[in-house]
Amino acid sequence: MAVRVQAEDFDVGKELAQLTNGNHAIGGVAVFVGLVRDLAGGSEISAMTLEHYPAMTEKMLAEIEAEATERWPLEASLIIHRFGRLEPGDQIVMVATASAHRQAAFESCEFLMDWLKTKAPFWKLEETDQGAQWVDARDSDDTAAARWVKKDPDAAE
Amino acid sequence: MKLLYFAWLKTKTGMAEEDVALPEDVATVGELLTWLEGRGANFADALSDRGAIRVAVNQSYAKPGDPVGPNDEVALFPPVTGG
Numbered sequence: 001m002a003v004r005v006q007a008e009d010f011d012v013g014k015e016l017a018q019l020t021n022g023n024h025a026i027g028g029v030a031v032f033v034g035l036v037r038d039l040a041g042g043s044e045i046s047a048m049t050l051e052h053y054p055a056m057t058e059k060m061l062a063e064i065e066a067e068a069t070e071r072w073p074l075e076a077s078l079i080i081h082r083f084g085r086l087e088p089g090d091q092i093v094m095v096a097t098a099s100a101h102r103q104a105a106f107e108s109c110e111f112l113m114d115w116l117k118t119k120a121p122f123w124k125l126e127e128t129d130q131g132a133q134w135v136d137a138r139d140s141d142d143t144a145a146a147r148w149v150k151k152d153p154d155a156a157e
Numbered sequence: 158m159k160l161l162y163f164a165w166l167k168t169k170t171g172m173a174e175e176d177v178a179l180p181e182d183v184a185t186v187g188e189l190l191t192w193l194e195g196r197g198a199n200f201a202d203a204l205s206d207r208g209a210i211r212v213a214v215n216q217s218y219a220k221p222g223d224p225v226g227p228n229d230e231v232a233l234f235p236p237v238t239g240g
Contacts, residue, residue: 034240050239053163053232056216080238093240113240121213121232123164124237134165137236 001077003061005052019096020074024055028102029107031113032095038088040135043128043146048135050083050092055119057081064115068097069086071111079112081122111148118143118145158227162203163234164208167214169203179227186212189231197201207224 012033022025038045061079068077076098086092093116096109124135172232183192190212192206205209212219213232225231 025204050162052239053161053216053234055230056213059216084167117240118237119218120239121163121234121237123235124238125164134168134235135169135238 001065002072003058003065003081004080004098005054005057006059006080006082009082010080010094012091015078015094016096019078020098023075023098023101026098026103027100029098030102030105031094031126032093032109032113033091034093034113036086036088036090036092040126040128043126043130045088045126045128047085047087049085049125049127051123051125052081052083056121060120061116064112064119067115068108068112070101072097072108074099074104074108077108079110079116081116081120083122083124113140114145114148117141135146158225159230161230161232161240165235166203166233169221170199171191181223184224184226186214186219186225186231189225190221190233191235205231211236 012031016031017031020029036048053156065077065079068074074097078094078096081093082092095109095112097112099105118141126133126135158177158179159174160177162172163171167173180192183189190207193200195200211234214223214225214229
């Protein structure tokens with residue numbers, strides 16, 4: 001289980017080889033790689049800068065990953081999130097989860113991405129021809145994350 | 158108390174971080190925000206939409222009723238947009 005927050009780019013192939021190396025209990029790996037798009041809300045983006053809160057980022061990502069490990073039988077997992085200035089086509093984020101079977105790998109990968117979008121303290125500043133603008137959070141991301149919340153049996157309806 | 162500001166909260170308040178001496182009657186996150194609002198036009202503007210502000214106390218998300226003390230690190234920021 002590993003979490004990395006870095007300015008540098010990453011090589012998905014090398015990361016996956018390292019993640020699964022020598023562990024023959026792994027039957028499947030699910031991977032999500034997020035890229036910078038050149039369009040947002042109709043404006044063209046020349047670049048974006050990702051700001052983050054380093055101390056909290058590492059703590060949150062480690063907590064999120066620990067929860068995934070508790071909920072699914074994972075053999076290995078990796079989260080890499082970049083910060084700093086990125087251009088369209090650049091890789092921003094990578095989440096990989098490895099398990100004996102595909103269902104746990106697929107579900108936990110999606111879980112990690114949904115939580116990352118709504119909990120990890122990163123903020124995007126987009127550079128457009130109308131100037132730089134902070135990206136607004138999307139309600140659809142909250143909805144996506146909410147479906148993973150476990151029902152609390154003690155909660156009053 | 159150490160205060161940190163991120164994204165547009167940093168732009169609007171005009172600072173990334175500061176050390177403040179808490180008044181004695183500030184004991185919760187909600188009271189802290191109310192006190193900060195009274196510190197000037199830039200803070201009043203930055204904190205005017207409470208629904209758009211997230212607070213972390215010692216790197217964990219906190220609610221308005223959660224306690225804060227002089228040795229805490231408190232961060233104010235908008236909803237996150239990473240990934």
